[in-house]
Amino acid sequence: MSGGGAAFSRAGTLALVAVGVALFLAVLALIAAGEDFGGDTGNGQAHAASVGLNGYAGLVRLVEAQDYDVERSRSPRGLETTGLLVITPPTYADPEAIDELLQGRTFVGPTLVIMPKWRAMPPPPQLPPSAREKFKRGWVLLGRAFAAPWAEELPKSYRFDHRVHPKPVWPPKEPAEPLAPGRWQGMGLSGALPAAPTLFAAPAGAHEVLIRDDGGRVLAFSVNPGEGIDEDNPAYPVIFLADPDLANNYGLADPARAAAAIALVDRLADEGDIYEVTFDLTLNGFGASENLLTLAFRPPFLAATLSLMVALLIVGWRAFQRFGPPAAAAPDIAFGKRQLILNGAGLIVRARRFALLRRPYAALAARRLAERLGLARPDAQAIDAALARRLPAEEPFTRRAARLEAAQKPADILAAAQDLDDLATKLQQGQASA
Template structure:
């Protein structure tokens, strides 16, 4: 049966378009995976019941983020320590056990970078306790929490000046919720528990309780200091129920939350970043993240382009390749030639002398019928068989003493000539 070159192989079950689509989809998914790993966004659950900008529980601030987006603000959630250096309004939501030294360092660094709004923690929160009726527990969605005991942080008194203050709290009689007022607004807190501070110096009171205790304030610093004259002011919200999801259930508290953001960010058009690193969602820089950042981004794009070119070239020749003849022939002759070529390249000709002399000795012994050939027995047999010929031992010694390639070749030819005379 006549065949054509390239036939005899099974045809590919896929068309070029199918293969191209699979390759492009796989390449896009691979690049996306590299990017998200480098950015630290690997799908971790941020709805863990804590109080931060992505939490939907009563103590969280996802509602505030959505409210600000609805008001036209550009809102982002920052998982990177580099986000702490933004010139936009930064909202910090540290936990009850936050590190005062770390918080103080962030606030000091931001004095000349941008405005900061710090919402203090208040509630112990968790999932429904054991014993909760199943019909009630089944209504809980992911991220929902049950508020426990109100408990203020003690690290605020350890902050550096001018940020230091003490947070206090009280729980009123049931049904007697505290009222608040400030920024031309007023209303009630959602519970009978209130967090406040009595600090009065170096601050501007923004929201207070009806008895004058401070619920939110802006840090002014001492008059005449660099902070007072030049720094971006920092706003502390001591009572988080003014801004958390629990508090935003009331329209008046939603309005005061917006007013506090405007006060901290100095008006409309402010971009806002909710920090998540203080809540355990920070991601450190790695080689992948650096690869997608200047100045390494240019090299990364070049590598991606080169990969596309290589992939396209491979796609254009997609299919089985006809097998050609082997570049290196098989067999003893090729093995010998390759071994000889290696010795020539290495210039180790002296390694050939002793093995060749031993090989020649065995061949001559076989030709002369000597069971256990040695130099003396071969010389004696040669003298009887070929009188007048140069003895084997002398030729072998000449090969062993040869140093240059030319001398080795001539000595080996003398032994080969002797073998030829015996086998004629």
């Protein structure tokens, strides 16, 4: 196996990085999607993400087809939209929360309130397998129809009695004949409801009837409690749809009912020249905290996110550019006397124990000079005598050695050692000239 070649080519490395970045972005997308990815499409509730008979996923698609900008919001911030807000509170919603929501939107944007009706449930376990196989994910069975008690606890401007026709009896009993679906008319349209019974409203305050049934009962009405309060900042209306079968998935199977649902949306949107429609899911228990990844791609954080992405691209591009020729790889452990000396010197420098070098270096210099002078032993007095004969003008060895042993600072130690080396150098030069 050759050790000189690279483990991966540049193209192979680039492919690995590209695949890793793609997978990382996919993970970020799934995290940002949160509950919207692979979430429950029914759960038996009447909300904008439900595909059951009582849900409003069909209305969401129908509004999108009318070129509105549609969003299904799981965040409380979605309730603050300046566009059209569509809420679908459950049967036992909190009237104070709904009142606070409607009051807060008086000068913010219009609101469409679709009332609850059916008690829905998933297919029971005892259902025959042949029938269960026909159910798709999110489909439900419809039970009894119920009016919402919280409508009677709203302020007078919004308050109404939510009732069932025909009036239910207790204990409940099966009628002799199935009830025929009621008929409706309004908004220039008319038709039949998909099923009986009918839910209607008896408003307590000023209101405008938009849709009635064949008995004159109110199925949809509009109120505007803030009208005339501020001429410079006009108030927005609120429409209550008492019978949701005009707008849920069950009702949208009929073109006339689908047209009526769109007519209600258009009425609220046209008054405010609005193109955004938000379907709230928080009142149905699908609220979620704000996702940090989602915030990163919204102003004002979007600029910082884009800058970071550009910086990462530049770093990645420079990582594939070589800065000069490749450096030769040195062995992990070098061999030889020179490396041994460098390692020892480095250890002494790191430890800063220079004083330990003075006496040994003086003894080493004495042996070197004795060898140059032809002496049998490195005796200091004998070296001085021999130097006096050979180099009479030079400072004696003993004086130079004493200066080295007395030095304290690294610079003084180095200078004194250099003086001893000069003696050996001059003796060698003298021998070479002789």
